[in-house]
Amino acid sequence: MRVLILTSKPREPDNHLLWEGLQQLADVDLHYVTKEEQRHLGAVLKRFDLESYDRVVLDLLFRHVSRHARLLSAIAGLVLYEEDACQEFIRSSRWFGKFSAFYRKVPQARVIFTGYRVSERFRALGVDACFLPKGYDSSKLYDTQRSRDIELGFIGRLASDAYEERRTFLENATAKFGVQTLRTSPGDEYREMLNRIRVFVSADIGLGEYMAKNFEAMACGCLLVAHRQGGGEEEALGLVDGENVLLYDDFAGFSAILSRLREDPSLGPRVSAAGKAHVSRFMDYWAQASHFYGLIAADCRPVVSKDWKAAVFCALFLRRK
Template structure:
């Protein structure tokens, strides 16, 4: 299977190992698109791409650029979209409902989504959606065996509207506990900081799926205290409360479980080790990349007829959907 894999050139999270893993399991033409190319996909394809050469064309691009170019994207054959942010479709933010509308315009495209429940909701809406979880860079993130001199911490952003629930929770927790909230540079700085943290607070409040930093913290040997995304999501990922992570649904519950862990350091160490073993066996980028390729292999839906009644009906559907 020959794949054209288009990714973002400027991206805060380093995902090179994920891209490499995808390339190792197919004949892959990997290309990094800068902001200008993403804003003008029609021009980029006209200059740089012979679409007939590829069995699949895989997008991992900025959603806000995709939705502005539906007319062109509808012409891209054998299209698959890898999406880590589709949870924003179902929360209160600027993209609420926009993923659903976008995918209705390209119903023959396959969407590989990183949330199990999000994937199921998209499938119920008629999207050809497949679940492949987030993961972590196994070549960078690991347990260094360092002294964990930061007891309780969160590393990451709280600025986005999509993270408003995260900020509220961290502010409330910080008023009750000695909590460090910080940001780091990607790479070694991030690795070293995670290895100093004993209890990592995963604060994905209301998101419906677990963000990448949860897997990264587990890989580095932290005890993950994660906002509970629900039984269905946990079962899909193999997350078991007080076995390989600690789940909570309120600051009070987090504090209660934290008190148990402080009183029983051996239990805390077992949870950290079990979590680390889980992500090492299931959620390395090496494994996730292979799963992405396998998700692309089955036949795609036939594309709708261009023009004529089919095109008119699709335009009407888009107008009615707003």
């Protein structure tokens, strides 16, 4: 299978291992596209003979991709890799309802979502939806076996409107239990900070899926205490409460978990070790490559025929220079 991949540069989280793993399974033509180039995606697409590829995979920013539905609707074998589509269902997000509006314009596209329930909701809307969990870069994020001096910590954004419930929860957790909310630069600084945290407090409340930082924290040896998403999400991810993660449903449940950890000192190390082993097996980008290949190898929907003006426009614009 011949595959063209266009992916963002820079990209956080860095998923280069996913594409490098895929190169072991298919004939992959990998290109990194800057944010400025994504603003002019049509010009980028003109560089390639798109008909010579079995699949065209776009791992690009939705705000740019969504502006080019007319062009993308003419591409056979189009695959979209999307990590942020949960915002389709978050009323406070600027992207509320925008993803489904775009997907209706590219009905032939296969979309790989990183949330199980999100993928199911889009499938119910008629999207060719697949599920692949969010992954992590094992070449940069790992357990350094250092002494951990931050008992309860969180690293990440709080300012976005989409994270309103996260922000409220963590503010309360900080006031009552001293949870430290931190920000770092990507790369070494992020890895070292995760390795200082004993219990990573995740609050993906109202998002409908687990963010990548959950698995990054587990990979670095943190005990993950996370808000339960429900609806089959944990089962799809292989997360088992009390075995490889500790889950809460509300603030009272979170408080109860902290009490359990104080009463049973063996619980935290046992669960964190199992969590680290689990993500290493299933969420490492390199390990996910074979699953990704299986998702794109299945037959795609055909391009929907257009009126002759649109067909001529796309044929002229997308043909190779």
